[in-house]
Amino acid sequence: MQITSRFTVALHIFTCVEVFKDDHKVTSDFLAGSINTNPVIIRKILTQLKNADLITIARGTGGITVNRPLSEITFYDVYRAIEPVENGDLFHFHESPNPECPVGRNIHMLLDGKLKAAQSAMEDELKKHTLEDLKNEALDLIASEK
Amino acid sequence: MQITSRFTVALHIFTCVEVFKDDHKVTSDFLAGSINTNPVIIRKILTQLKNADLITIARGTGGITVNRPLSEITFYDVYRAIEPVENGDLFHFHESPNPECPVGRNIHMLLDGKLKAAQSAMEDELKKHTLEDLKNEALDLIASEK
DNA sequence: ACCGTTGTAACTCTTGAAATTACAGCGCTT
DNA sequence: AAGCGCTGTAATTTCAAGAGTTACAACGGT
Helix, strand or coil: CCECHHHHHHHHHHHHHHHCCCCCCCCCCCCCHHHHHCCCHHHHHHHHHCCCCCCCCCCCCCEEECCCHHHHHHHHHHHHHHHHHHCCECCCCCCCCCCCCCCCCCCCHHHHHHHHHHHHHHHHHHHHCCCHHHHHHHHHHHHCCC | EEECCHHHHHHHHHHHHHHHHCCCCCHHHHHHHHHHHCHHHHHHHHHHHHHCCCCCCCCCCCEEECCCCCHHEEEHHHHHHHHHHHHCCCCCCCCCCCCCCCCCCCCCHHHHHHHHHHHHHHHHHCCEEEHHHHHHHHHHHHCCCC
């Protein structure tokens, strides 16, 4: 199992918004073109980002505004906005171990902490990168192409 | 998206093998009872563990033997044996960003390293725990029940 | 009032996990 | 050598979710 591509799509969206906002109106159609997918997919992701209060979307006109300074939005914020994982658990535990078995009734207690730690390690790593980093690195890369 | 419950099932299996090996013959039926699932599910997971050279399975008689000292098998070893993630990538990247877009053709280079780092952080955390830890903690927990 | 855009519902396609049934193959045990 | 318990595995079903697509109502500048 893998984490949905919606996450990388969301990061792609933010990058496009920042790189192109002065030159184009960044619409879901425009984004769909860069990401090479369907505009509706983009709109659904934008809705999730809006619900997480990360962006504002203008109806009628179209156009996306980021609500907070880029330096205050981490990859983790985007991840949490996008991944609707139940309880936020990365690891899916088998549902109903047998309570009459000594191992079965204790297995959760044995593993939960360790799995949570592994998940947190990943999430903490995501917190290290902000959208500002992403924007700057994108601009550098594009500039160096010439 | 979540990591399959097969991973926690595999850890559950190892725990049972260690806790019960002197008292019962640990068969896929027995394990299925503790884990509360179907014996065939167990056998498939056992096959994966066998292919990864972690265990040996006796045909005819039934019974599972762990191939290495428990202290030398980490959660990560089990994870890798179980999770058939393509390329081993935790994050699924959107397939085909538009190469004609400056962002589209650079997005992989921008994100790959960061995503890999997040994945590695999680995996390194899994490497910190061995099956020996798991066994000892299980025995402690069970003993403290009485 | 028009037009470009967003918001959403409804549907399809595909994939994969999980569960289940069925049965062949293996190897002790007697 | 025959029986029995167990493993190995194929085939099938069920279910959930991601991804893509079509269609259309709602919004808001021009």
